[in-house]
Amino acid sequence: MENRKNITDSRRRRIRFGLRWSAAFALLGSATAWAADTVTNTVAESASAATNRVARTKTWMTFGLDRVHFLRSELLGNPIWQYLASLIYIVLAFYSSKLLDYLVQTQLRRWAARSQLKINDLLVDLLRGPIKIIAFVVLLHVGLRVFEWPEWEAGLISKGLKIIVGYSLTYLALKLVDLMMGFWEQRIAAAHGGLLDVQLIPVLRKTFKIFVVVVAVLVIAQNLEMNVTGLLASLSIGGLAVGLAAQDTLSNLFGAVAIFADKPFRIGDQIQLDSIAGTVETIGLRSTRVRNGEGSLVTIPNKNMAAANIINVSRRPGIRTVMNIGLTYDTPAPKIERALAIIQEIFRSHAKTADLLVTFNKFDSSALNIQVSHLWNSTNFNEYAQGLQKLNLELKRRFDEEKMDFAFPSHTVYLRQDSQWQVANSHEQQEEPQPVRPSAGRPAGG
Missing domain, CATH: 2.30.30.60 (SH3 type barrels.)
Structure with a gap:
């Protein structure tokens, strides 16, 4: 019963919601048609003023300002009352747009609250400003079309309104880019915390914004009856010149794209x-x-x-260390086996040891070498350095307790004294020749 009642209440709310929106749009359409169908009837007031024609617009569209005598004076080709009536339409369009914005925001916020999705709240905040501006421009355009404006003034007003609408839509598109990039950034951060992906988002945001602005400028220029083809040709030539002058910059840009895509x-x-x-x-x-x-x-x-x-x-799974521990040559085999067992015990007892291999691998020139290949189960270098230090200190303490000596590079020199070799060597000596004395008056070696 409760579920059926909830379904019935939900249907009633949807029906009321649809009726309200239908009434609002019907009222807005009626007002638009009412303003667009207003006509201006021009008649001759007297024979003496046959050459002067006065537009007799309906009183409810001119607010009675056309009946005021001194407001019929012309300014820049238009009666003064027309400017005042236009000002009133501007004020009415402003407050009507605020009212429409309030109604839309009220209904949309209720819908967003029921949906319980954060993105819907962001969309409501995003649409608030542009809806107000676009509604203001549309209502103002409807109000100003009631009057007959000179061609140059009508063209100026039309272009101004087009620029305002284009700016509003561009603003909406830029905010939409921010919304989508922010939503994507939050999803990436919540999923796997990809720092490179998060940093890619500002690059994409700038790229999309530049694209939106360029497209908006071209569309607005086309609506203002500017030569877009010539503008595109100029941009193409300028882009070619800039590309030739900035080859290194483009190479770096493509390098950044490769880094973002490949993620090394x-x-x-x-x-x-x-x-x-x-x-x-x-x-x-x-x-x-x-x-x-x-x-x-x-x-x-x-x-x-x-x-x-x-x-x-x-990106390595851990930090591997390969160390060589040398024992002196006078270390007996049982002590070497004991040293291997001590090293195994110390390193395997540590929680960060992922893999270990300890071998007596070679007879070095000055030591009996024990090779230790150890894999540290972490990539934090500071943690690894502190842990390895503790392991080495424990290893030195245990070796000192077992009276094991570490070897270091050394050389043994044997001095041999043999008397027989000296006697035999003396018999082989020959008589040395006598040096030649220099002659008198002549320097030696001359």
Whole structure:
């Protein structure tokens, strides 16, 4: 019973809603037809004034201003009362548009409240300004068409109203772009937090806004009877010249598009390319900025980023460490096995150890080498450095307890003293020749 009652109430609300809107549109259509069908009857008032014709517009459309004698004086080819009546129509159009906006907003807000969707509330706020402006322009246009205006004034009024309507629709389109981009940004952030996708949104927002403005300017220019074909030709030639002069800029722009599409890295990732290594801070249309280990901000053109071999350190599943631990050559085999067990115990007991391989792999020149291959289950470098430090300290403490010595590069020099070798060597010595004395009066070596 309660469900049937709720359905009945819902149907009644929809019927009342439809009747209200139908009445509003019928009233607006009647007013429009009433204003458009108004005619001006011109008759001769007397034989002496046969050459002067006065437009006798119906009193309820001129507000009785045409009956005031001094308001019949002409200003710029029109009677003064016509300007005053037009001013009254402007005021009426303004307040009528506010009333219509209030009615529309009231009904739309009720509908948005029932739908319980945030985007509907945003649409209601978006439509409020443009609806008011467009309603004002339409009502004003209907009111001003009652009178006969000179051709130049009628053309000026028509062009002005077209510009206002075009501006309102352009404003509506730009706000719609902001609404859709904001809604998309919220969905992306809530879905997977893609920082690169979030940064792509401002680029798309600017691109769509530029497109909307260009189209709006062309449409308004066409409605104002301007030569749009010539304007497009001028823009084409100018665009070609700018494109030839800005090849690097266009290359960087296409590089940015490639980065956004392929996503080799995201904001906050640690990357390496050539001699540069650091954290990605921003990705713009022209360049990408990377903060290196020294704290300096490095700006790299996007065309270079798109063509470079990039190592994304942040995309690795963890941080792998390969270390070599050397024991002295006087370490017996049982102690080597004990050292392997200690290393296994220390590293496997840590919660961040994802993979571990410990082997006695070679006899080095000055040490018995134990190789440790350890995978840290995180990409946070600060956390990794602190954890590895604790592991190394524990390893040193345990080796000291077991009386195990770490080897270091060393060389042993053997000194041999053999008397027989010295005697044999002395027998093989030959008699040394006597040096030649120099002659008198002549310097030695001369």
